[in-house]
Amino acid sequence: MMNFDSCCLALLIATLSVTAVSTVLYWIFFARGEEKSRVWARRLLFLSWVLQSSYIVLRMVQVGNTPVTTYHEAVFFFGWAITTAYFSFRLRYQVKNFGTFVSPLICLLLFAAAFISRQVIPLDPKLQSIWLPVHASLSLLAYGFLGLGFCGGIMYLLQERELKSRKVGYFFSRLPSLEALDQLITHCVTIGFTILTLGMVTGVLWSRQVYGIFFRWQPKEIFSLLIWLAYLFQIHQRYSAGYRGRRTAALAVAGFSLLLFTLWPVIT
Amino acid sequence: MAQTRLTLVGVNHKTTPLSIREQLAVTKGYEDALAALSILPQCLEYYLISTCNRVELVCAGDEEMPTDQELMALLFGEVGDPEQWSQYCYAYHDSEAVRHFFQVAASLDSLVVGEAQILGQIKEAYRHAAQANATGPLLNKLLHKSFSTAKRVRSETGIGASAVSISSAAVELAKKIFGSLDDKQVLLIGAGEMAELAAQHLLGQGVAGVMVANRTFDRAVALAARFKGGACLLSEIDTYLETADIVISSTGSTELIIQHGQVKPLMRARRNRSLFFIDIAVPRDLDPALNEIDNVYLYDIDDLGQVVTQNRAGREQEAVKAHRIVDEETVKFSQWLEHLQVTPTIAALKSKTDAICAQELAKTLAKVELSKEQRQHVEKMMAAVTAKFLHSPLIYLKKESCRPGDKAKVDLINSIFALDEDELRRN
Structure with a gap:
């Protein structure tokens, strides 16, 4: 299996390098506005997505189940989910300089995954169920969209701060309009929340199947529920009380920051 | 031999305080001023441009041209002490005059460099001069060349591309807040010239409608008719603040027109949609505390000016290019003049x-x-x-x-x- 493993490692290193170069190019585009670097950044990020997908498939073959059960796998899958969400979003909308904010997040997650032990831990047969991979991948994909919402939120807060301070500075021309960012956040949070809900439901079903009860009051479960409620609150407020703008952005940022914590005890 | 000479004397926003500029005899209208010039026999052709930022006089004649002092006397009339004139006034001759005139037309000498209004004002002044039979072959050529120079500067440099004037700065900001302006409503409070201009600019960007509020209803109706919008009284604005997206205020009132406490409760009814206030009035019409409300953005005239200045800093490179074009055209024109x-x-x-x-x-x-x-x-x-x-x-x-x-x-x-x-x- 040694050969197969070095193959995986090579693919991982290639993925990381391509993503890093893409991120740097996005930054160059942000700073200098050269169209050429943006085009190449996007091409490389797409290549990174292809490599990420291949790595996941390879890992799947290696471990024999959906690779979302170790820290390494989950964090890597998280990075892949954000990349996937980004490209699915880009099919419909074009938001100026969004890639500059999303690519570092992807980069960060992939690098974090690379530094976590890649050791294959055989899954406890007790935990095996069809619901586990479905629950985990749905949740991580939801995180991907919520991660985009987080990036949008940061962009919104930066742009809003400049507009409020009435000093048009570095970000003013580089970031899109507040309205576009608000739409982006709402779009990503709504999709993310919907998938997250499905993830929660399948998680509950899995828990029922494995432990016999729906909810075990584990810290991770409580935390996830809190996050779900936070996003539910945000969406509810948007449609009932017309929450918009800065508050939506701040909630999107806060929600995702909370969510990053739950990633730690991802398998308990 | 009769050598054709060109003289340009004038005052502008750089050299002369507004208090002096607004008193100048020629600011009262073109007809009288042009008639006064026609009395000078040595002045074969003459042209006068008067805007809120400058008054300039261009004369073409032979060697017995009126002196700069004589022309300044026409410009200043009764205002001030003749010994102080030269302190405010600049005089250029021949190719220097041509260069200066081209710079003015290309909006390189404007308060807000790159703004497009000046060209319209030059054309308007030209119409008056032509009607008074003041211009001849030389000035006709000078003016037409100034138009084409301005056009070249506009198309070959980016000087007019970004926010170049107060009102386009307002438009640019509105776009950063709202993205598209297509379905946005504008509320115009008061009927100042600047506010009108800003509203016109926004209409040009496709805003859905303009509502005009004024102390005197007649004036509001008249202005609203121009924008194909509605009119209302100043006391009714609370209702319209609920639906408006961009509010431009420019009343002559000494007190605040819109208070913080007036807008805050409205935001819930507005479902927190962003509200962009532009305060063009001096003294201010809008409570500075409005900016503290979430999703409300307030800019006064100084803030807009700052936005313009910051845009200007990035355009220095373009300005160099623009000055090169002006120099090129000046050389061409001077050659033609020599040939003449x-x-x-x-x-x-x-x-x-x-x-x-x-x-x-x-x-x-x-x-x-x-x-x-x-x-x-x-x-x-x-x-x-x-x-x-x-x-x-x-x-x-x-x-x-x-x-x-x-x-x-x-x-x-x-x-x-x-x-x-x-x-x-x-x-």
Whole structure:
């Protein structure tokens, strides 16, 4: 299996390098506005997505189940989910300089995954169920969209701060309009929340199947529920009380920051 | 010999405080001022431009042009002490005058560099001058060249591309807040000129509608008709604040028109949709605390000015390019101007030789009897002799004409052939 493993490692290193170069190019585009670097950044990020997908498939073959059960796998899958969400979003909308904010997040997650032990831990047969991979991948994909919402939120807060301070500075021309960012956040949070809900439901079903009860009051479960409620609150407020703008952005940022914590005890 | 000269005297926002500028005699309208200029006999052509940022006078004439002081006297009328005039006033001659005029037209000399209004104002002033028969071949050419120079600067540099004036800064900010302005409502409070301009700019960007609120309802209705919008009274604005997205205020009121406490409760009814306040009035109409409300953005005239300045800083490179274009066009025009100096000499030379030929021919024909055919031969011969004789001096003149400042050589030809003032002027 040694050969197969070095193959995986090579693919991982290639993925990381391509993503890093893409991120740097996005930054160059942000700073200098050269169209050429943006085009190449996007091409490389797409290549990174292809490599990420291949790595996941390879890992799947290696471990024999959906690779979302170790820290390494989950964090890597998280990075892949954000990349996937980004490209699915880009099919419909074009938001100026969004890639500059999303690519570092992807980069960060992939690098974090690379530094976590890649050791294959055989899954406890007790935990095996069809619901586990479905629950985990749905949740991580939801995180991907919520991660985009987080990036949008940061962009919104930066742009809003400049507009409020009435000093048009570095970000003013580089970031899109507040309205576009608000739409982006709402779009990503709504999709993310919907998938997250499905993830929660399948998680509950899995828990029922494995432990016999729906909810075990584990810290991770409580935390996830809190996050779900936070996003539910945000969406509810948007449609009932017309929450918009800065508050939506701040909630999107806060929600995702909370969510990053739950990633730690991802398998308990 | 009559050398064409150009003089430009003027005051602008850089040299002269507003309090002096607004008193200048010529700011009262073009007709009277142009009529006053027509009294000066030495001024063959003249042109006057008066805007809120500048008053400039361009005169073309021969060597007996009115002095700069005389022109300044026309400009200032009764205002101030003549000894102080030169402190406010600048005077340019010939190619310097051309360069300055091109710079003005290309909006390089404007308070807000790159703004497009000045060209319209120059054209408007030209219309007045033309109606008063004040302009002639020289100034017509100068003005048309200034239009094309301005056009070149606009299309070949980015100087007019980003936010270039207060009102386009407002539009740019609105776009950063709202993205598209398509379905946005504008509420115009008061009927100041700047506010009107900003509203017009926003309409140009496709906003859905404009509501005009004014203390006097008649004025509101009149203004609303221009924007194809609605009119309301100042006391009704609370209702409209609920639906408006962009509020531009420019009343002459000394008290605040919209208070913080007035808008805050409205935000819930507005479902927190962003609200962009633009306060163009001095003293201010809008409570500065409005900016503290979430999703409310308040900019006053100084803030907008700052946005403009920050945009300007990034355009220095473009300004260099623009000045190069102006220099190019100035050189071209100055060459044409030099050539214009030579033209009367050439014409005078030709008509003088023609006259001599005709005279001598008449004398000779009185003495000898020639057939029609023979007579034509003689006439042809005389024409050939004079053409060949004049060939060298003409080449000499035309060659020199390409180099500016060779008045001495033109004068030389004039004195060799004894071309007097009358002959030159006739041509």
